[in-house]
Amino acid sequence: MAPPSHPTWWHTGVIYQIYPRSWADADGDGVGDLQGIISRLDYLSETLGVDSLWLSPFYRSPQADFGYDVADHCEVDPMFGTMEDFDRLVAEAHRRGLRVIVDFVPNHTSDRHPWFFESRTGRNSPRRDWYVWRDPAPDGGPPNNWVSHFGGSAWTFDEASGQYYLHLFLAEQPDLNWRNPEVERAMHDVLRFWMDRGVDGFRIDVAHAIAKDPLLRDNPPAPVPDDGYKISAEFSSQRHVHDMADPDIHPMFRKIRRVVDGHPDGRDRYTVGEIHEFDWERWASYYGEALDELHQPYNFALLLTGLDPAKIRWAIEGVETAMPPGAWPNWVLGNHDEPRIVTRFGWEASKAAAVLLLTLRGTPTIYQGDEIGMEDLDIPPERQQDPWGRRMPGFGRDGCRTPMQWSEGEHAGFSPPDTPSTWLPVHPDYPRRNVASELADPDSHLSLYRRLLALRRSRPVLQLGDIELAGEEPNPLAYRRILAGEDDLWVVLNLSDDAVAVPAAVAGRVLVGTDRGREGGPVPDTLGPWEALVVG
């Protein structure tokens, strides 16, 4: 569990995810934009104190899946601004010491991408093979049993050519064929394009889906349907062994890594792959044995474990044991696809969740708005936007995508006051839950996040130290962070509704606590429900 041999910004820093539609709207059309982001960069660097930002897609797109359907990888959608705005955003971010990570969506494009237009012109199109086209099964049905993440068959029939095309998501998101070297090259060029513009890293959308079984065999049935993490009965009735994560994914990742590391400007860049994988050995394999694949596969363990202390111990041990030597972990508690932290765990528990996320060993990613304790909004059916929710009631992701709450002003300060309406409604709790009011309140979520982030900055042990789990019982969850010969500190979290004794070994002064009144004082004998402390 040694620290990385060459620690750089993505090892030590904290990443903040911006969902551009919902963070800051400068031009008053009710949708966030790049100018809005530029105007709020000080919030990230000064107020909050994070180190980098990840931008969900802002590329030209018909927005069938809100940007995850890209129609031009190398153009900014006019809804978000211009390429000049993007260049300014990067320059302004860098001026503040913030790194910029952009979303890379390799698995599919929009059905309005020029490549797909050309591909669907007919079987003889020079780009036919850029996507996955197959003849119907003998009964005329889809070529295999794969299902879309968003419900229904993963195949759509094209009358004109008499073939089906594959889409693991919407029919408006046809899958690219990464087994075609021209596709691979074109997508590598996309990476180069953004690196040339100064971006520091890529979050790779459904990264492992780019490698499918070359024979496109049926997925076998799942003996016991999955544990139901966010997936429909239809999706979990199959073992997803052929529609994604084919072993050929490894050379594909190695090539992506070579492109990213090989950029002539020689900057330290980062790739993180969106991979929902909870078999730790398999998960860890995406680092590459020689650490030559992804810098990190996302670790979504906490989305599965929730705040169950025994399960979190399982995840910490699993992750730490499985990683190849020198690999660096990461932790995620929310993103634009998940119900929000407060919604999942409740108000008090969400403070303990903040302590957990920002003190575990590894790179944390904060999803916009979680730092002020935003909650999901129940969107009435007629205002629902997410195509997944519209197709499959109950699976909608709009709730966590409502506009960022900046102030108690009109539209929560997200859009200019005279904006007619915002693309999703603002959560009605905004008059009390917003950045401005929380800044003025030392007991707010935002104040807790700021104290934790400031502590992380001032104590390298929190950035790079080892982690050692302590205690006999699962709860309280207690661990030490240790930077050999330099520094160490304790983290102790009561992940329950009952008071619990603090293990005797936990000694020192309270540095940060969910209960601010404890800070600066000695370690108490017991922790109240959902109380968490950093002690050193």
Ligand code: TEU
């Ligand atoms: O998410 C895709 C993804 O794999 C999961 O959220 C998936 O939906 C879940 O595991 C159920 O199977 C990414 C983006 O984050 C999301 O916003 C996009 O809609 C999706 O890819 C398609 O690009």
